[in-house]
Amino acid sequence: MSTGMIVALxxxxxxxxxxxAVLTLRSRGPRGGRDLKRRFGPEYDRVVARHDGDAKAAERELTERVERHGSLRARPLETARRQQFExxxxxxxxxxxxxxxxxxxxxDRLIAELAAERGFPDGGQYEEQLAALSVHHAHHVHxxxxxxxxxHLPGNAGDAGERAGTEEMRAAMVEARALFEELMTDSGRDGGLRRDEAGSAGRAPARKATPWAFGRRHPKEG
Structure with missing residues (x-):
């Protein structure tokens, strides 16, 4: 084979x-963004907003979360521990x-303890635990x-401020309940926490969510 042919080849x-390479990058770009948006849902929008609308920076952060925590597998929750948490x-x-x-x-303590027991990073590493939870429970991690x-907010002063603070805490409790319920089950939304690893021995029967009891009593007023 001549030198010219070798060079041509x-x-x-x-x-x-x-x-x-160009075709691969073009195909991965938009699809990767769509996949991340579908997987993370509202968490995707929060991260984009935190990056001042820079979707690429947000997607890099979310991709890193998946790489760090996507392979996490749930540890089973024993019946006795489940009952204690409930x-x-x-x-x-x-x-x-x-x-x-x-x-x-x-x-706050309960979710940190429950997440750690299910195999997420320890609650002492709040940011890392939150990032891991966002990969498997994106729609409720907020x-x-x-x-x-x-x-961790300081107390509010004054009656109006106190009422506003109470409503904020009430809303936080209601939203946190959804994540608590998911962590008490044996699978995550995206399948990352596998149901088969939990087994049937530690699984409690299906139950209804406990309703809020705010209508029965009212806080004492000073």
Whole structure:
């Protein structure tokens, strides 16, 4: 084979590689964004907003979350532990009537403990735990973010401020409840937390969500 033919073959192969790379990048770009938006739902929009509308930067962050935590598999939750978590959450809901700030703090602790028990990063690493939860429970993870923020906000002064703070904490508790319910089950929305690993031994029968009891009593007024 002559030198000219060898050079021509090299040029042709290089051109094919370049064209293939360009086509791959073009096909991956939009589809990757759509996949991330579908997977993360409202969390996608929050991250885009946090990056001042820069969708590419947001998608890089979300892709890194998937790479770090996408392979996470749920640990089974024993029946006794499940019952303990349920009892503590019900008690927190009841406590909200008279002590909303204590109830929100307990809800924050409960979600952190429950997530760690299911195999997510420890609650002491809040940001990392939140990121992992967003990969598998994207549509409800904001409830944890809200209840954590509410639990760590300083107390509000004045009657009007107190009422506003109570409503904020109430909304946080309601949204956090959805994540709590998902963590009590044996599978995540995207299948990352596999149902088969939990097994039937630690699975409690299906149950209805505990309704809020705010209508029965009213907070004591000083």
């Amino acid at each position: 090299i040029v042709i192969v290089a051109a094919v590689v370049v064209v293939a 009892a503590r959450w019900a008690a927190a809901q009841e406590r909200f009537v008279d002590s909303p700030r204590e109830a929100v703090a307990e809800a 409830g944890y973010r809200q209840v954590h923020r509410a639990a």
